[in-house]
Amino acid sequence: MLAKRIIPCLDVDKGRVVKGKKFQNIQDVADPVELAKRYNEAGADELVFYDITASNEERDIFLDVVENVAKEIAIPFTVGGGIRTVDDIHKVLRSGADKVSINSAAVQNPEIIKEAALKFGSQCIVLSIDAKEVAANNWLVYINGGRKNTGIDAIEWAKRGENLGAGEIVINAIDADGEKNGYNIALTKAIADAVNIPIVASGGAGTIQHFADVLTEGAADAALAASVFHYEEISIPELKNYLESEAITVRSEIEWK
Amino acid sequence: MIAIIDYGAGNIKSLQFALDKLKLESELTTDPQFIRDAKSIILPGVGAFKDAMDALNELDLVSVLKQEISAGKPILGICLGMQLFYEQGFEDGSWEGLGFLKGSVNRITDSVKVPHMGWNTLTQHQDSSLLHNLTDNPSVYFVHSYAVGGNLEKDTLVASAQYGGTIPAIVKKGNIVGMQFHPEKSGKTGIQLLKNYGGLIS
Numbered sequence: 001m002l003a004k005r006i007i008p009c010l011d012v013d014k015g016r017v018v019k020g021k022k023f024q025n026i027q028d029v030a031d032p033v034e035l036a037k038r039y040n041e042a043g044a045d046e047l048v049f050y051d052i053t054a055s056n057e058e059r060d061i062f063l064d065v066v067e068n069v070a071k072e073i074a075i076p077f078t079v080g081g082g083i084r085t086v087d088d089i090h091k092v093l094r095s096g097a098d099k100v101s102i103n104s105a106a107v108q109n110p111e112i113i114k115e116a117a118l119k120f121g122s123q124c125i126v127l128s129i130d131a132k133e134v135a136a137n138n139w140l141v142y143i144n145g146g147r148k149n150t151g152i153d154a155i156e157w158a159k160r161g162e163n164l165g166a167g168e169i170v171i172n173a174i175d176a177d178g179e180k181n182g183y184n185i186a187l188t189k190a191i192a193d194a195v196n197i198p199i200v201a202s203g204g205a206g207t208i209q210h211f212a213d214v215l216t217e218g219a220a221d222a223a224l225a226a227s228v229f230h231y232e233e234i235s236i237p238e239l240k241n242y243l244e245s246e247a248i249t250v251r252s253e254i255e256w257k
Numbered sequence: 258m259i260a261i262i263d264y265g266a267g268n269i270k271s272l273q274f275a276l277d278k279l280k281l282e283s284e285l286t287t288d289p290q291f292i293r294d295a296k297s298i299i300l301p302g303v304g305a306f307k308d309a310m311d312a313l314n315e316l317d318l319v320s321v322l323k324q325e326i327s328a329g330k331p332i333l334g335i336c337l338g339m340q341l342f343y344e345q346g347f348e349d350g351s352w353e354g355l356g357f358l359k360g361s362v363n364r365i366t367d368s369v370k371v372p373h374m375g376w377n378t379l380t381q382h383q384d385s386s387l388l389h390n391l392t393d394n395p396s397v398y399f400v401h402s403y404a405v406g407g408n409l410e411k412d413t414l415v416a417s418a419q420y421g422g423t424i425p426a427i428v429k430k431g432n433i434v435g436m437q438f439h440p441e442k443s444g445k446t447g448i449q450l451l452k453n454y455g456g457l458i459s
Contacts, residue, residue: 001377001378001419002373002375002376002377002420003375003376003377003396004375005375005376040444045375045376067270070268070270070271070274071274074271074275074441074442074443074444074445074447074448075398075442075443075444076398076400076439076442093267093268094268094270095270096268096270096271096274097268098268098271098400098439098442118305119304119308120267120304121267121304121305121337122372122402123372123374123400123401123402124267124268124400167372167374167400167402168372168374196367196370196371197370197371197372198370198372198374198375221370221374221375222375251376251396
């Protein structure tokens with residue numbers, strides 16, 4: 001059976017992993033390669049690296065970090081942040097990333113999804129959506145690290161992304177991000193119901209129960225989290241044992257060292 | 258030396274890193290002579306069926322592959338690389354494949370989410386050295402929207418996964434081995450599978 005995935009997310013700034021609360025008050029935590037190794041050994045199913053400042057400050061993706069991570073780990077990983085062109089995607093994939101996540105650039109130029117999916121295959125093109133609830137069950141897409149409201153309906157955008165050829169959607173609830181009060185179940189479920197591609201829930205993980213909730217009620221295929229893993233508040237083996245006890249299918253194998 | 262056919266734009270570096278860890282020497286190449294001299298060939302998976310066949314044709318590698326395979330050289334196809342071994346692919350049209358194996362490549366049913374993305378368990382169909390030293394219920398990482406089907410030769414199926422039906426996951430016919438998932442991204446299990454393939458070629 002296909003397992004639900006647990007995905008630690010590493011926000012990278014100038015080659016270091018950082019974690020901010022609502023994208024503010026960023027604190028330095030670790031070396032991305034070391035953290036990637038640690039998560040791989042703990043049984044993470046996948047990793048995500050976001051170059052969090054790239055969108056605003058026009059930074060290049062850290063291709064050497066990507067390559068060093070690929071050398072050290074034998075699980076899939078996604079790279080995002082500041083991806084604007086098909087050439088950016090090409091470079092990241094050639095450096096050893098398996099998937100590329102596109103956020104602001106896709107809103108500004110939706111054709112990039114189509115072009116990239118045709119060239120590299122849908123399976124490596126992830127549409128990342130930052131959404132904020134503006135009225136009850138009404139979520140709008142924000143870009144540039146959650147700073148700019150696009151006025152686009154998040155569910156419509158997810159459907160369009162699927163039609164353009166995205167192979168997966170990461171849905172990040174801006175209001176929940178960093179709060180540790182749980183994922184936004186309603187938003188995740190609304191997106192999962194609207195499309196037929198895998199959904200990764202992001203933003204708000206604080207307890208192991210939050211993961212169970214979003215993978216069942218939220219209908220997510222995977223759950224992404226950062227600080228609860230970085231600060232070792234939740235261990236991946238403990239989390240997976242709990243999910244298994246709740247009859248959620250997870251990959252239980254210990255990673256190869 | 259293993260010749261990894263470098264015919265596209267996807268992530269093949271990870272495959273090479275995994276082979277390095279196993280001390281299996283490999284090189285990315287499109288050079289026909291290098292491929293003839295290698296003791297094994299790996300055809301990785303990148304992009305779409307038609308584009309991949311077009312790229313192999315443009316690089317003039319189809320005849321080299323056919324000659325080497327019929328001469329008995331071991332070849333491993335990964336993901337799309339495995340799919341190209343079949344007669345026909347139905348990804349955005351109908352395209353001729355390499356035709357090493359009987360069968361076709363068809364879209365996964367829409368009754369499940371497509372792509373089939375993530376870790377799925379393997380079910381063994383026959384005894385094979387390819388499956389030696391794996392844990393119980395081994396999981397491997399899949400990411401694909403099309404799967405092998407049609408008039409498959411049943412005795413070529415080594416292992417499968419369940420996802421909207423039976424997905425051929427490992428196939429083998431003589432010197433030809435295919436893996437639909439990514440062994441280089443499948444943790445301990447994947448490394449063991451590559452090691453087992455290495456055992457076939459040394």
